[in-house]
Amino acid sequence: MGTGKDVRLSKVFDPSDGRAVVVAADHGLMLGPIQGVLELEKTLQKVVEGKPDAILLSPGQAEKLSNLFKGRMAPSLLVRVDWTNTFRDRTYTLPVRETFFGTVSSPRHALKLGARAVVTYLFLGYEDEEMEARHLSLVSKYASECAKVELPLIVEPIPLGPRVTKANNAELVAMAARVAVEAGADALKVPYTGDPESFSNVVRAAAGVPILVLGGYRALSRRDLLEVIVETMEVGGSGVVFGRNVVQAQDPKKVLEDLRAIVHEKKSVREVLAGGEAPKKIKLGAQPERCSGCLLCTAICSFSHEGDHNLSAGRLKVEGRWPGPFKLAVCTQCGRCVEACPKKALSVNPAFGFIFWNEERCDLCGRCVEACPFGVIKLQGSKIKVCDLCGGTPECVDWCPRGALRVITS
């Protein structure tokens, strides 16, 4: 890599950790004035406050909104040089019938706009193989012009079309990534492949070229959204590109602060979700009328504490049969177990209010289990299992699909 590319890319990927948090806000070019990009300037003013490393825009918006990129510490401007109709699915006006792509800018033009890198798609999986050849040839053309003007090229390799299946998707992402690297990509933004193992294959395929994971993956909760990023970084990913998850968020600044905490400050998901604020005393609240009896809460409780899905190991209880009604029992921190313990092995955590079990003091007499009016403290093996509120961010609340569990702040 030449000096120019190296210097420019270092303003996107922080040299201190080699990672980046990028916001994509180029949707208007392909999808029209969707929510969040309709008032793009207002949205991006909030985005900039969250200090992303870079923002991806269409060439037209890059020129209009250049003020947002002024100053050495401002985010880097990335410009999209291509266009496609392929993301206009059935929920949009004039849905796509056949995938096409085209050029809307060039590396030279982007450089004049002050861009620090350009971004292009590379689709693999076309029914008509000539289209794949043409797409690769367009990406190669961008790559050679980028090499001439020393502007980094970020390629977005995406498997797409009827030949892509659930079974071959991860393999195709890895393949498309490698094709992009061989064609001259200096960085990649790739869709999540669903699990760390297949993502590590993509990282290996990229042969050292930094990889950002796209934020468009299916996430069941805020925790899930962030945990995917941690997973990708653990296998060599270099950060994220978030689009709608940021520009359509109520509070884009907060979302970006969470992302920065995960990507750059190496905070755990748990720490980020706890908000970094002074801990507050919390309780679990149950609304049994909402419960569908799916037992996801007990499964995730056992999974997050013991690593398996033992429904009887949960620190909360769901009773009843479909279609209900169901009875939900959660620890209320009433403290009877603490009082009942002759060895003072149980105590109330002063910060969050959860019950803390001191393994060394405990002689497993079981009086606490007897004392619990709800039956949610258990003696299994040589362990007392009592609700620890997951350190302040209860997983059962995150995972309940019906909102039957919630956190009550006192």
Added chain:
Amino acid sequence: MGTGRELRKSEFIDQVDKRSVILQASHGLMLGPSEGEDIEVLRTIAKTGIDGIIVTRGFANRYSSIFRGRNSPAMLLSLDWTNAFRGRDHPLPMARLEHMFLSSVEEALSLGASGVTAYFFIGHEDDEHEASNMEALSTACRDCDSLEMPILVQVIPIGERVTAENYVDSLALASRMAVEAGADILAVPYAGKDGHSRIVAAAKVPVLLLDLEMKMSKGQPEFNIELDTPDAIRAGGSGLLLGRRYIERKNTPYVERLVKLVHGG
């Protein structure tokens, strides 16, 4: 029209106070190595909050790591060469002024530079030199227009024809000529508080103070960087362009003080 020029300029002119402190580290091309010169010193100076560092292309390629990351100073590429700064103590002291352009704006862009810089001398013994300086500067400025690259012009009155009486007038003349040719930012020697405010008023672009290490003409006023800089800023000046003595003296805290002097805090 592109927006690159404004964005690149914003990398070395602070967006809040519109001021700047730039360090010139390109003297090696004109003067050879200097005593005490040390890349590690430059690395520490780069962390003082200085806005930009002027380098040559050879330097840019070898020490680009100084410019990596958004919290590093901006890279400015020096386009030209001159023997004007070879004083009597130099092994090859200047006998006749020579000045030429060596690097292109295109090259600066491909190195990832945020700006370019060139000299504009006034007071030449040979009038043709003034003409060729103007022509070369204009060519660079045209390239800057088409490639969206900001250009900082260092305006220096030089030679026997410049006296104490005509110093401010000469500097005002040359400054305005450089701006009309296309300069985005000027760096000029201090011409006293009133003189400096005249230059600023005529320039209409940000004007930095040039900390010249030698007397380039008989008329050049004395300059006390700590006393005169605040005066120059009050007169509308936009900051400082520091020479190589700051690298030679390895005095990073002093540079830090000057950065504070300009930007406050």
